[in-house]
Amino acid sequence: MVVVWSNSAKAALKKVYEYIALDSLQNAQMVRDELIDLTIHLSNHPEKHPADLYKTNNDGSWRAFEKHHYRVSYRITEKQIRIIR
Numbered sequence: 001m002v003v004v005w006s007n008s009a010k011a012a013l014k015k016v017y018e019y020i021a022l023d024s025l026q027n028a029q030m031v032r033d034e035l036i037d038l039t040i041h042l043s044n045h046p047e048k049h050p051a052d053l054y055k056t057n058n059d060g061s062w063r064a065f066e067k068h069h070y071r072v073s074y075r076i077t078e079k080q081i082r083i084i085r
Contacts, residue, residue: 001043001076005083012085016070031068038067039074039083046076 005013013032021028042048052064052073064073073085 001046001079001081003039003043003081003083005039009083009085031070035067035070035072038065039072039081042074042081046081 013035017028017032019028020031047063049063049065051058051060052062054064055062055073061076062073063076064071066072071085072083074081074083
């Protein structure tokens with residue numbers, strides 16, 4: 001299964017990176033790389049994380065996790081895992 005980032009998720013990650021980079025470029029790169037790595041691993045284990053409790057009428061296809069105070073929300077479809085936030 002392929003992992004695809006939405007444009008808004010890419011923009012949010014870039015914004016977080018730029019904010020952290022104001023204090024530490026090294027930390028910004030670490031946070032960015034860890035978040036990307038975690039989403040890549042979703043292709044092997046898409047249901048690893050719990051259902052997204054903030055998504056109303058969640059049929060179980062919406063999942064979420066937090067890392068470094070950044071919340072990643074994604075949806076599992078038949079052909080892909082879409083990173084939404």
